[in-house]
Amino acid sequence: MFELTGFQRDLLYVIAGSDQPSGQEIKERIGKDVGEVNHGRLYPNLDALVEEGLVEKGQQDRRTNYYKISEEGWQAIERRREWEDQYVSLGE
Structure with a gap:
């Protein structure tokens, strides 16, 4: 995930x-934490x-797409968390 x-x-x-x-749901959820995210920033990312194969994109209906983390995405998160754990120990 270092390339992201x-x-x-x-x-x-x-x-x-x-x-x-x-x-739109992603935009609303991430916007709560990072502030307003415009269309031109969200969709290219x-x-x-x-x-990259980390997320799968499908169609809910003719106008709406959905996004789902792929198996490769789950593995990337797991590797990232293992890497972070090398450097961050909570109260240990």
């Missing part, structure tokens, strides 16, 4: 913690995650 931007990592975590959210 911080925003892309944040998107990946939001998607992982959701049940096939739409782009979601597309990059799809291209």
